[in-house]
Amino acid sequence: MTANSFAPAGQTGPFAIPTELLIGEHWAPAASGKRIDVVNPSSGEVLTSIADGGVDEAIATVDAADAAAAGWAATPPRKRAEILLACFHAMMAQQEWLAQIISLENGKALTDARGEVAYAAEFFRWYAEEAVRINGELTMAPSGANRIMVQYQPIGIALLITPWNFPAAMATRKIAPALAAGCTCILKPAEETPLTALAVAEIMRRAGVPAGVVNVFNTSDPGPACSAMLHDPRVRKLSFTGSTEVGRILLREAADQVISSSMELGGNAPFLVLDDADLDEAIEGAMVAKMRNAGEACTAANRFYVQRGIHDAFVAKLCERMGALTVGAGTDAATQCGAMINQESIDKIERLVADAVDRGAEVRLGGKTLDRPGFFYPPSVIANVQPGSEILGTEVFGPVAAVMAFDDVDEAVALANATEYGLAAYVYTGDLKRGLQLAERIECGMVAVNRGLVSDAAAPFGGMKQSGLGREGAHHGMLEYCEAKYIAVSW
Template sequence: MSSSTASLAPTDAGHTYVVPDAKGGFAIPTDLLIADKWTAGTSGKRIDVLNPSTGEVLTSVADATVADGLSAVDAAAAAAASWAATPPRARANVLQRCFQSMLEHADWLAQIISLENGKALPDARGEVLYAAEFFRWYAEEAVRINGDLAIAPAGGNRIVVQYQPIGIALLITPWNFPAAMATRKIAPALAAGCTCILKPAEETPLTALAVGEILRRAGVPAGVVNMVNTSDPGPLCSAILRDMRVRKLSFTGSTEVGKILLREASYNVINSSMELGGNAPFLVLDDADLDAAIEGAMIAKMRNAGEACTAANRFYVQEGIYPAFVEKLVEKMGALKLGAGTDTTTQCGAMINRAAIEKITSLVDDAVAKGAKVKLGGKVGEGAGFFYPPSVLADVPLNANLIREEIFGPVAAIVPFKDVEDAIRMANDTEYGLSAYVYTGDLKRGMQISERLEYGMVALNRGLVSDPAAPFGGVKQSGLGREGAHHGLLEFTEAKYIAVSW
């Protein structure tokens, strides 16, 4: 362990997991983090954590009950006033230490992600660096929660606006980016002066727990960040949301679950941020640079093996460039090495579980039955682990379920188009509106198309849209609110207006 973190308080955890053959790091607590203490919880039960690359059990983590969830609320409430009153610079310093610690442990954290998530090590390391950036960004933003001062138009009073911490926040994160989704929520909450309870995904809790220990060692006060793993999230999250002390919900996951949580949040009118499902279109016009479009397609489709809400799901390619695009994409995706995430030569890792494989298989089979042509892959291989090969389907009909649903896997569905108006119409023909991609050699036309696409984020001649300094979020049934940028900080504040005359 580096000298900058070695002097910080060690864990007092009872149950731990040591990453095999990993350099550096520490024994990861596998219990619940409540009020700065790692505890086994009231149930005494454990949740098995699997390695998707082998299907084998890595370890187990504590299984929180409703009582444990409410204890976490108690801890967050006890710490709330003190943390809200902590000077912004002091909060920023804590976040900066978290950033440095994550960088120092980057390779080790990548190993953890690869083990419990299955993703290839380059993707895992990229996630760690992205996740760490949220701590640095919000360390800088913590001191920039500026208010407003204006004179009322009628001249009767001054309008003073302050941004205050919204209060205790419940943060719920998915399995596909277990580090980045945790830091993208924790960092702005802490920067704003809020205390929080993190409920990580059941499939990938180890990464979140490692981040929790990094937070403790960086000096986050007791009760400011609490973590509760659970195999039964419905009752636990409902109980937390119905506690009047909780004022914020931030969720990343499926639209279906998001709707359930919004109903739960309605009982106490809790401010809610939702980053939900996507069905990203990838438009390639005839005048696009083919090589650049293919490079962007590989990033947009195959980052995290397609298990990303921003992943390109539907490729709409103009007729003039269509044959060459299909040929080159098949060549590029066919060259990827499929294998265990922790294998340093792997380029496409395992899917998260058996259910994911079954969903992908169902969507591909439906598309083929309706006329799609399999150009690459399209069938599950034999052997241990949850693997689906990189696949390309051409001439996919618009009535295929693959076009309507988020596939969350390494399958590219390609559709030819003649007229740009048709491409825009097809791209917008979905209930989702998270991210979209456009490739064209004409910047003016690219901007015009981008403005007409009904999505919260558009990548123009780029295959990557995510950036901690940019507002991440969607429209329609892809979500509410924004994460990242200054917008993400304001999501954890309430604007207070004071009318005053002097």
């Protein structure tokens, strides 16, 4: 264990969290000696600092992953499964401790953080089961000349780049399938929330993951370091969760070595409520879809399209429910809506709300930054949002619900699809047939009908259009880390 580590004040955990780079079996400092401050969004205070790696350390993680690659690929699937299951149990044994860490560095409410840890750990359990089910295929060629045998082999070293909003779940959603498939990996967490990833990596080491199979690289200058890794011919997989803008840059970098790329990018989720919907159920679903993680989720409902007959009642109830939420520090037990990640996020929300109001929208709840330490924006409802408002075309990533009325279903579908994004959507209706018909017409990779949550380790997570490429979760997620090899056989 490195001498540089972090232990949350007043918290008893299994270990002090290492704050260096995980390269093979060692927690190593950056050669430059540079550090990155980790800030508590609930107070604006610095929690600790972590090693700030450069290009040399980035390539060192590739070296470590390469050294472990052959041994891990040759490890029997059952053994890989047992290690992944051990990681699941180890994470769940530290659920409360990990939730506290997430709340400290991310600002989210403890209830959300506990849910994230359970969701994150579930990927280890799910892929422990999937690791032994990488099934091949054997068919006869149509001509009868030979058999067609297909094997699925590990694709190779994977670079995994994760965002700050779900620092545990976005890491395990990539690491678990990579390891199940037999790949080694380098995890590059977001610099805003690295402590959770470092804690998870140490938990995995202690649960039996061999040295070099999982490496962790932090940097304040990801461009040159990620470019160096993506131009190393040993790296064969890129999995990125983040903004569409950064995704485009990484795809260009990956193109030079023709690296297989999975992209989970931006969202702009529509939430459709039809006249025949159960109003109370729709409000419950809206609270989950909008306020999970205080709206800082790519699947968060961004645009609420409510049929005119139920519109006024929906807005009134939504204001009542959102207005009753307790805003506070993530680690406070009473908090239901935590802090935003940084001042930049606050500035963006303020700009989007101001633009909507300038175009004729009405602030029914909130709408102004809270005057207190930290980065807080209150739960807000903006009604009568006009077409062309920036908030309808931009992922708000905050606790603001933008509501518009619509008259007929065709209009609602057109409004829902009027975006370059296509990650998630939500539909509430009392007619299941109509709900499923709408789900097929909406251009999204995931549609929730009469529920406010889509995420599940056993379901394929991903989007259409500029919301991404490939899928995470389910059996599909493991195949993203496999190469299908065809062998022509005659006997």
